[in-house]
Amino acid sequence: MGRILIRDAEVVLTVDPADRVLTQCSVLVEDTRIAALGPTAVIEDRYRGVVLDEVIDGRNRLVMPGFVDAHLHLSEQLSRGVFPDTLATRPWVFNWAKPVYAAMGPDDEYVATLLAGIEMIKTGTTCCLDMGAQNDVGNTVRALEEVGIRAVTGRHAADRLPEVLPPHWTTEMIERHFFPNADAALAELERAVRTYNNAAGGRIRVWVNIEGKEPCSPELHAAAPALAARLGVGTTYHIASSLEEALVSERKTGKWPVTRLKEWGALRDNLVLAHVVAVRDEEIGFLAEAGTKVAFCPGTSLKLAKGATRIGKYPEMLAAGITVSLGCDGASAAGSLDMMRQMYLAAGLFKDARMDASLIGAVTALRMATIDGARALLWDDQIGSIEVGKRADLILLNLDDCDWVPYTDPVQTLVYSAGAHCVHTVLIDGRVVMRDRRVLTVDEREVYALAREHARRVIDRSGVCAGRTPLVSTAYD
Numbered sequence: 485m486g487r488i489l490i491r492d493a494e495v496v497l498t499v500d501p502a503d504r505v506l507t508q509c510s511v512l513v514e515d516t517r518i519a520a521l522g523p524t525a526v527i528e529d530r531y532r533g534v535v536l537d538e539v540i541d542g543r544n545r546l547v548m549p550g551f552v553d554a555h556l557h558l559s560e561q562l563s564r565g566v567f568p569d570t571l572a573t574r575p576w577v578f579n580w581a582k583p584v585y586a587a588m589g590p591d592d593e594y595v596a597t598l599l600a601g602i603e604m605i606k607t608g609t610t611c612c613l614d615m616g617a618q619n620d621v622g623n624t625v626r627a628l629e630e631v632g633i634r635a636v637t638g639r640h641a642a643d644r645l646p647e648v649l650p651p652h653w654t655t656e657m658i659e660r661h662f663f664p665n666a667d668a669a670l671a672e673l674e675r676a677v678r679t680y681n682n683a684a685g686g687r688i689r690v691w692v693n694i695e696g697k698e699p700c701s702p703e704l705h706a707a708a709p710a711l712a713a714r715l716g717v718g719t720t721y722h723i724a725s726s727l728e729e730a731l732v733s734e735r736k737t738g739k740w741p742v743t744r745l746k747e748w749g750a751l752r753d754n755l756v757l758a759h760v761v762a763v764r765d766e767e768i769g770f771l772a773e774a775g776t777k778v779a780f781c782p783g784t785s786l787k788l789a790k791g792a793t794r795i796g797k798y799p800e801m802l803a804a805g806i807t808v809s810l811g812c813d814g815a816s817a818a819g820s821l822d823m824m825r826q827m828y829l830a831a832g833l834f835k836d837a838r839m840d841a842s843l844i845g846a847v848t849a850l851r852m853a854t855i856d857g858a859r860a861l862l863w864d865d866q867i868g869s870i871e872v873g874k875r876a877d878l879i880l881l882n883l884d885d886c887d888w889v890p891y892t893d894p895v896q897t898l899v900y901s902a903g904a905h906c907v908h909t910v911l912i913d914g915r916v917v918m919r920d921r922r923v924l925t926v927d928e929r930e931v932y933a934l935a936r937e938h939a940r941r942v943i944d945r946s947g948v949c950a951g952r953t954p955l956v957s958t959a960y961d
């Protein structure tokens with residue numbers, strides 16, 4: 485059994501139920517788990533004479549649980565900065581993102597996942613919920629395994645075409661990206677779970693993930709959480725991701741999206757809904773009652789003009805007891821996989837928009853980025869906080885840097901002042917995957933070179949092109 489001692493950390497943010505902040509403490513990792521946490525002298529006494537495989541110097545370091553990104557598209561990693569930044573959600577999805585997703589072959593997804601894994605590790609994320617692969621999820625699983633990160637992934641599914649096909653939606657694209665009906669999608673989703681769930685010694689889980697909203701039928705929205713429950717896993721999809729989506733739903737059915745999910749019997753406690761920006765007061769009650777989780781993606785809201793602060797009700801969701809986690813969404817949708825940015829935005833956006841400094845703030849934002857993400861991923865019994873017995877998914881931040889000198893309240897400093905460059909060392913499942921900002925599991929330079937090549941090919945194949953691909957969409961209207 486491997487033993488790693490993180491010796492004499494200056495600060496430990498446990499994010500445990502009491503939000504304990506400890507100083508001058510040591511953490512002992514045995515194999516994949518946190519075996520002990522306590523004052524340095526106590527831990528040294530208790531483990532004197534025990535053979536250690538590694539001692540990590542904790543002086544000038546803050547130790548905390550790794551971030552949990554509750555909404556992410558690994559496949560999007562090769563399309564960074566390709567689309568114009570003047571797009572709203574619907575043209576962004578239908579005219580630009582879908583052709584690019586559909587142009588991803590198995591090798592492209594493998595490379596995109598390695599690249600995303602590197603960005604996550606370097607910004608302190610140790611676990612993510614990926615919306616799923618466009619191809620057999622085995623390629624994604626293999627890359628996740630190699631890069632050493634913890635993740636939930638799946639086979640991305642959609643089953644409903646618009647009446648008029650948007651630009652670049654070729655027959656080949658449609659065949660790759662859409663299943664002919666809900667049953668065909670569900671059969672493949674089940675196969676993905678049965679084949680790959682609990683890969684890499686349980687570090688990689690596979691869920692029944694679908695895209696959600698217009699590209700999925702009502703049957704698929706309802707059947708995905710039911711199938712997930714039968715398989716003992718979770719599911720996730722997008723819903724109420726823009727006001728336009730809600731207004732189209734209202735015009736066609738008289739109801740908003742979350743209300744329709746309730747009527748279809750889709751709301752369950754194994755479901756994570758991404759965005760949920762267009763939501764009505766009574767719908768918050770439906771989500772709370774069902775125990776359905778929400779992944780708020782503030783970075784995407786800012787870039788795609790979703791209106792999180794104008795129409796979003798995230799503070800009300802938190803007050804209703806809903807688990808509201810944070811997601812980076814994607815390298816294209818939000819621009820970055822840096823959870824520290826999301827945490828900062830979550831802490832401050834609603835203070836400003838509503839001129840109420842008591843809203844959300846640093847302590848809640850930290851929980852949203854860690855333990856609440858773990859809860860959304862149905863993994864909070866194992867990760868999301870530093871507690872004895874939990875898996876050792878830990879990050880060490882360098883406090884000997886300008887953003888930490890001086891600091892008094894470490895949580896405030898983390899949320900409002902620190903940048904991801906202070907993420908110094910990362911452990912996932914008890915294994916050191918980054919030391920002194922050097923990723924140890926894969927060759928960064930090699931992955932960057934591969935990623936540049938694959939990105940060029942994917943964008944070429946997709947057909948999207950600035951100046952030619954339209955900036956507005958009426959798909960599914």
Ligand SMILES: [Zn+2]
Pocket residue numbers: 555556557615722758813
């Ligand atoms: Zn998304």
